[in-house]
Amino acid sequence: MTETPAAFHESARKDRVSKFNWISLVGIPLAAILFQVYVPRFVTYLSYLELPLLVTVYFSLARRSPITGVLFGMCVGLAQDSLSPQHPLGMFGIAKTLVGYFAGYVSQRFEVENSGVRLVLAFFFYFFHQFFYWFLRSALLSESVSLELGQTIVLAALNAAVAVPLFRVLDKLRITE
DSSP: OOOOHHHHHHHHHHHOOOEEOHHHHHHHHHHHHHHHHHHHHHOGGGGGOOHHHHHHHHHHHHHTOHHHHHHHHHHHHHHHHHHOTTSOTTHHHHHHHHHHHHHHHHHHHSOOOSHHHHHHHHHHHHHHHHHHHHHHHHHTSOOOOOOOHHHHHHHHHHHHHHHHHHHHHHHTTEEOO
16 A cells, blocks of 8 residues: 555654754753743843743644653743742643643644744743633632733733744754754
8 A cells, every 4th residue: 555645744744753952952941941030130021031931832842742742841830930939839830731732732733844833833822821820820829810811912922923033043953863
C-alpha cells in the first residue's frame, strides 16, 4: 500500500518535532522568569509582558507533544510561583500546565510555523491563561477579583505582538539534524 500525498504530508508534519539544547531548555525559561520578576521593578511599562507564558507556549508548540507541554508548563509555572512573593505557590503552575497541554495538543492538529497562526495562538493562550488564573483565584482561594476583559484583550494583543518576533529568535536555537 502506498500513502496518498496528503497522508504523506500529514505524517511528515507530525514528525517535525523540534529539538533543543538542554541549556536552551533551562536557560531561556529561567531568563524569562527572572525578567518577569525583576525587570518590571525598574521599568514598569514592561510589566504587561508575560514572557514565561510565551516561552511555555513556544516550547510546547515546537515539541508537538501535550505531555512535554504539561511538564514544561508545570516547571515554568512552579518556578515562577516560587520566585514571586505575591502569588500563592501553584497558581501559575496549574495555569501554565494547562496552557502547555493545550499548546502541545494544538500543535499536533495544526501547522504552527506560520507567523499569523503563532500570533493568534499567543493571543488565545494569553487570554486563556489570564481567564484560568482568575478562575483559580476565585474558586480555590475565594478571592474577590475582577477579570477586566478590555484590559486583558489589550494585553493579549501586546503579548501576541511580542510573541511573533520572540518565536522567530527562538527558532534559531533549534538543533537541526
